[in-house]
């Protein structure tokens with residue numbers, strides 16, 4: 001068993017923990033921006049393949065206290081880096097530093113880089129190079145006050161890069177966040193699912209991956225752990241085969257996405273083509289004002305424009321008011337969730353919410369607001 005930390009968007013820590021818990025033998029620990037856990041190699045491979053809301057799965061290399069550069073350099077240099085990084089390999093460093101002892105994070109990162117390079121040079125007589133874009137080995141540094149933790153990235157490209165997108169809608173949601181919204185909604189994977197402002201379809205696509213038990217990493221062809229010296233290709237192959245066998249298309253659920261703009265629907269269709277889900281999600285061009293649900297029950301999750309990347313062209317106050325009217329008049333029996341980064345626009349919806357979940361979309365403070373719509377009960 002090794003110690004790991006899986007990073008995720010702020011606000012999705014508990015969802016991430018619940019999602020990976022089935023692969024763990026011991027209790028996880030939630031932290032800001034991720035979840036710490038212990039896992040076998042088998043579980044680490046599975047978490048990379050199956051985590052819907054994680055970004056990077058990081059293997060803890062060492063953990064120590066330091067409150068000045070000299071101690072930091074000395075302890076880092078004493079670590080056996082030559083076992084991890086060969087002189088012919090490249091590496092990169094990524095850091096998250098929140099410490100009054102290490103105020104200049106660029107300088108601190110450089111110090112640790114020097115310690116790694118000097119350690120390898122002492123051991124092997126030569127040094128590896130830095131490659132910021134496509135390194136063989138990625139080291140993550142996390143410093144909180146005097147607590148320093150160094151991690152080895154087992155993931156590579158972040159897990160949100162599922163590989164189904166061709167071109168990107170300029171306000172597209174990160175896949176990890178979209179999956180997080182679906183998981184937070186507690187959708188039962190049976191009742192109809194709608195995103196009636198779907199843009200490039202991310203939320204509906206993630207809902208389909210969940211409903212059919214398709215691992216989010218299904219299209220991915222590489223993880224960083226495949227370059228590790230202890231990589232077990234037989235084990236990895238069997239995990240992949242098992243994952244493919246467990247995909248279940250018997251679920252008769254209806255998943256729908258619609259958007260006002262045709263170009264966006266083309267992006268969504270391109271993506272589901274890559275996933276072979278053409279007959280599993282119905283995408284169409286439609287104004288939400290013309291929407292009415294097909295059945296008496298269902299879940300609607302939307303991410304309306306909120307003026308950050310798009311939205312300036314829409315009259316947002318009007319748009320949010322009309323959304324509230326639509327839910328009130330046509331969506332009784334449905335669980336409606338609105339994800340937005342504009343907190344004052346939420347009020348324009350004019351319905352009483354049952355829950356507001358705080359989430360960070362990059363640097364934007366967002367809310368997922370839950371409106372259970374019951375006929376006659378709204379104000």
Ligand SMILES: C[S@@+](CC[C@H](N)C(=O)[O-])C[C@H]1O[C@@H](n2cnc3c(N)ncnc32)[C@H](O)[C@@H]1O
Pocket residue numbers: 169171172173174196197198199200201202203258259260261264286287288289303304305306310314
């Ligand atoms: C923030 S984007 C959604 C992005 C989407 N979640 C994704 O991942 O690609 C908001 C979307 O609302 C759509 N929209 C704006 N007004 C609309 C309307 N009246 N009816 C349907 N869609 C609308 C826009 O075209 C835009 O694609």
